[in-house]
Amino acid sequence: MGRNFSGIIRSFLLILALSTYCLTAAPPDLQARVEELEKNYVKPGAYLILMEHLADKIVDLETKVGRLEAKIEKQDSLLAVLKKGHKPLKDNIDINQHRRQNATLRTCHEIHVANPSYPSGMYWIDPDGQGIGDPPIHVHCDMDGKEASRYGKTSILHDSESKMDIGNCTEPGCYSRPIKYYASDRQIQALIQLSHGCSQTILYYCRKSPLNHKGTAYAWWFDKDGKRQEFTNWLTACDKLSEDAEGGYVTDKLPFTRFHFSNPFKGSGQHEVSRLECLGKAKTEAMPRSCKDLWRIGHTLNGIYLVRGDKRVETVFCQFDKRPNEQDFQKRIGYQDIKTKPIYFYVQKDKHFSARDVPLPFERSVINIGGAMDLASGVFTAPVNGIYFFSFAGLAQFPEGPNPVQRELGANLYKNGERVAVSQVNKGHVVYPDNLSPVTLQSTMSLQAGDKVWIQFYIGKTGGFLHNIRHALHPGGHTHFNGLLLEEEV
Structure with a gap:
């Protein structure tokens, strides 16, 4: 490296000398610049200073070149890996x-x-x-x-x-x-x-x-x-x-x-x-149970298919241009999404009831398909829009008194807080030993999803209550309330 520096300095001084010779007749300002260069670089020790300066520059350039070569090598390595994995x-x-x-x-x-x-x-x-x-x-x-x-x-x-x-x-x-x-x-x-x-x-x-x-x-x-x-x-x-x-x-x-x-x-x-x-x-199941099973098997054409349901073969519409986790990928014809699974209930009471103007609660659920009837509150909540049928039957009992008076008990069917149907029992002035009378009510109505339906009682001033005695000889009880979805609106 020293020999190279010596050659560079000699060339530089030769060029400087020639420039000085050629510029002797140059304008004063240019002549002053040349004299300044001679002063800075021809004086004793200027050779060493210039050589150190150039050496630092060369080392800096060599470092940058080394870094670039390392980056190129790394890129070549990555390219080789990608080529190997991507035939x-x-x-x-x-x-x-x-x-x-x-x-x-x-x-x-x-x-x-x-x-x-x-x-x-x-x-x-x-x-x-x-x-x-x-x-x-x-x-x-x-x-x-x-x-x-x-x-x-x-x-x-x-x-x-x-x-x-x-x-x-x-x-x-x-x-x-x-x-x-x-x-x-x-x-x-x-x-x-x-x-x-x-x-x-x-x-x-x-x-x-x-x-x-x-x-x-x-x-x-x-x-x-x-x-x-x-x-x-x-x-x-x-x-x-x-x-x-x-x-x-x-x-x-x-x-x-x-x-x-x-x-x-x-x-x-x-x-x-x-x-x-x-x-x-x-x-997947041996017999597909859903559009997802059909899709996994390999079906790709949108259409109506038969699948295995819980108790019977069911019909579904599969939209295979959607994914199983996307909305409307599957619709069950005659059941959920188009028409729901059956909704019906039958509940009973085990106890006397005499509260006025509150929903009638129940103690026994004989059947509650769809889970729309809440036993404790006695309130039915419609899961879907549709036409529903309700039926109630109970046994009214009036207390005996010293004087014969008019006695009343009314069973009312409420929808969202408004009375929509009523059935009433009236007892005349004649006093009977048991004072028992049946009270029944039936109604068919249109409900929207979320509408609430319940039974509520009106009891006259002379008193009365809903009679219920449950024992081994009469396990069925005396009070019955049932309802079902006749037809869903879609």
Whole structure:
């Protein structure tokens, strides 16, 4: 390096001398500048000063070049990894002939089932169904699992698979890394719903970079719904402030969408996030019970289907251009969503009742399909709009008195606080030993969802009550109230 500096200085002095010679006749101001240069650089020791100055500049340039070379090497390494994981599509042109005529299968598991001889590699799949929803996605299929259940593992790639440094920020969660997947959210969720199980792993290489320390969270992650989740229960070794590498995997709330880390003690930390991996096929009933089962089997055409219900075969309308977790994906014809399951009740009393102007409560529920009748309050709440029928029967009893008087007891049917039907019993002046009289009431009415219906009594000034005695010889009681949905309005 010294010889090079000597040559540079000699050349510089020669140029300076020639300039001085050529500029002797130059204007005064230019001549003054040349004289200043001669004064600064031809004086004793100027050679060493100039050489040190140039040496510092060269060292600085060499340092910058070294950094650039390191960055280029790192980029080349990342490019090699990406090329290894992303085989060109033309490599698999023949393999992708596994597709049915103009059809794309939905998972790597389906591809393996179609032809077990296909090798591992990159394939096109369409989890949400061909021709509907989002375009197909390019995924890696592992066809070489050690266990049969792992054949056809689907892996969705993303932009954060390599080891990444979190830097030197010290505030909790100050480092933020969003995860960009090479698939839409809709396609990812469809794949998860089609698979027997999915998982994702994170590795964290730490040195004095805790995830949680003395009650403070320095790192966390966000799930598919954008909700914050903690590392507390499954990554803890790094909290010891030692140099370590630990990992953990998650099987729900997938996929990872964002990570937050920090480096409070100025140590080091690198994270490495695996691909989203899904195995096998979701379990379905031998006979499908819902549109979701039909979708998992492979149905993709919107239409009316028969499925197995709780007690009978039911008819459903399936809208397969939606996902199972989306509204209107399934409608049951004749039941819920279009017409509800049957709604009817039959309740009884076990005790005498003499309260005025309050809903009549009941003690026994013989049947209450749909759960719309509240036994303790005696109030029926309509679950859906429709035409309802109600029937009440009871036994009024009046007390005997020294003088014969007019006695009254009325059973009233109320809707949202207004009386809509009434049945009344009147006893004349003649005194009977038992003073028992039946009281009955029936009504058909139109109700909106949320309307409330109940029985309420009017009792005359001379007194009276609803008679109920329950014993072994008469287990049925004397007071009965029932109702049912005749027809739902849709």
